[in-house]
Amino acid sequence: MAELLLGNVDESVADEEISEFLQRYGFPSFDSIERVPEGIGRPLALLRFNNLSSEALNLLQSRIHNMFWKDHTISAQILRDREH
Numbered sequence: 001m002a003e004l005l006l007g008n009v010d011e012s013v014a015d016e017e018i019s020e021f022l023q024r025y026g027f028p029s030f031d032s033i034e035r036v037p038e039g040i041g042r043p044l045a046l047l048r049f050n051n052l053s054s055e056a057l058n059l060l061q062s063r064i065h066n067m068f069w070k071d072h073t074i075s076a077q078i079l080r081d082r083e084h
Contacts, residue, residue, distance in 0.1 A: 002048075002054045004030075004078055005047075005075075006047065007042050011037055021064075028051070061077075
């Protein structure tokens with residue numbers, strides 16, 4: 001399992017829009033999404049890919065990191081493997 005943290009993704013952006021955006025750049029569909037609202041800092045979306053390794057996600061991450069999308073420059077960070 002691999003996790004991708006997208007920063008600066010506005011809360012009003014639907015999960016489906018995020019999925020479509022990522023798929024345009026070669027990402028598979030994510031298995032789950034967890035949102036952190038803007039009130040705690042920049043709005044974040046934590047995406048989990050159950051059938052993707054961190055190494056594979058690393059190859060895709062550079063395609064979208066620091067990209068301007070939906071009026072924001074988004075960041076994409078891969079989280080280290082951790083226990084759930």
